[in-house]
Amino acid sequence: MEISISNSNSFGGPSNIIARPCMAYFRGNNRLSLIPIISPTTKNIFKSSNFPSKCSSTKDLIKPVRINGQSRFSISLSYNQHNPSPIQDCSQAQYSASSDSALAKTSRFGSACYKFLRPYAVQQAIISAICLFARVLVENPQFFKWPLMFKTFPGLVTIILAHAYYIGLNQIYDADIDRVNKPYLPIPTGELSDRQAWFLVIFYLLSGLLIMWLMNADLITLSLYCLGLFFGTFYSAPPFRFKRYSLATSIFLPLTTGAIHNVGILYATRASIGLPFWWSPPIVFITTFVTLFFVVISITKDLTDVEGDMKHNIQTFAAIFGLRKIAFFCTGILLVNYMGAIAAAIYLPQVFKRYLMLPAHSIFPLWLLFQVRKLDKENYSKEACANFFQFLWKLLNLEYLLFPFI
Incomplete structure (x- = not known):
């Protein structure tokens, strides 16, 4: 089994999606299956206004790429490649929440x-x-x-x-x-x-x-x-x-x-x-x-x-x-x-x-x-x-x- 994931911005627009779903293909018995891999926290991800509702062709979604001389498939989803990772976003949010909570507690005590x-x-x-x-x-x-x-x-x-x-x-x-x-x-x-x-x-x-x-x-x-x-x-x-x-x-x-x-x-x-x-x-x-x-x-x-x-x-x-x-x-x-x-x-x-x-x-x-x-x-x-x-x-x-x- 081989898995290839690409995070290129093939849809040409920035996105604010935090948790990023990806697609993986499994090769076996001369058949190719595409399976979405989605985090539990991303149940509403496809409702984002930045995610395309339609694709002009399958070429926009699935692109062949060549790695080490062999052909592979890569799935391109619409998100800004410069955005931080989901783990980094989550940790930053938790740190901000804890800081706000400590400040609020101190204010209430004062x-x-x-x-x-x-x-x-x-x-x-x-x-x-x-x-x-x-x-x-x-x-x-x-x-x-x-x-x-x-x-x-x-x-x-x-x-x-x-x-x-x-x-x-x-x-x-x-x-x-x-x-x-x-x-x-x-x-x-x-x-x-x-x-x-x-x-x-x-x-x-x-x-x-x-x-x-x-x-x-x-x-x-x-x-x-x-x-x-x-x-x-x-x-x-x-x-x-x-x-x-x-x-x-x-x-x-x-x-x-x-x-x-x-x-x-x-x-x-x-x-x-x-x-x-x-x-x-x-x-x-x-x-x-x-x-x-x-x-x-x-x-x-x-x-x-x-x-x-x-x-x-x-x-x-x-x-x-x-x-x-x-x-x-x-x-x-x-x-x-x-x-x-x-x-x-x-x-x-x-x-x-x-x-x-x-x-x-x-x-x-x-x-x-x-x-x-x-x-x-x-x-x-x-x-x-x-x-x-x-x-x-x-x-x-x-x-x-x-x-x-x-």
């Missing part, structure tokens, strides 16, 4: 990590840290130097890592509750596994402590940082799990993200430029204002979570007293807060700038009342409660942005 951070909370930590640092420099402009700016950058990273740790740990222990209250978070959706979430949380914790060690943080700064980590841990984690109790939540959350956060940043900033810490009126004002504000945030965060909290026996103020009463109660606390800011501007003109304090702290509460009225009109729907909660974070950020200039 997106899940971003959502795991709860960006609005981390954004608030960044804004507050920068504004508190800026206030110290406004009070002491002679210490403004660019090397100091670069030196404080690792400190900002540790603050971000600490908040990422609090937030991530809370999501791990609240995974079952979030499947009801916040099904869009990465753990309930399956974008992050429990193992991946734990890896991220431990990474945040160890990285923050490592940076503090590399910065040679003094004992007080390190103690305040670890105290914040302690309260942040047992807010979510057993055996204490303070978040199960509304009163404990309204104490420990403001203490961690309000008082300890502010004092720690202000102390570390002053220590970095060689100044002792002291309770100046602006520091007393911002610490008091923000701590009360976080009391409100610690209560209103449960407005959207009543269903899941009641299902898992977490007795929040919102679940006990109802959404409307809690919304009005928290609004009252903030109105008292703003009245205190106005009083401070009036009675301490030598400390605060009235032309900024009075207008700002008159506009903010009016805006708050408008949002509460809107929430009431929308009958405290889950979406309306979520929007109101996000609005409170905006008000808090505005207060921090105002602080360096008052």
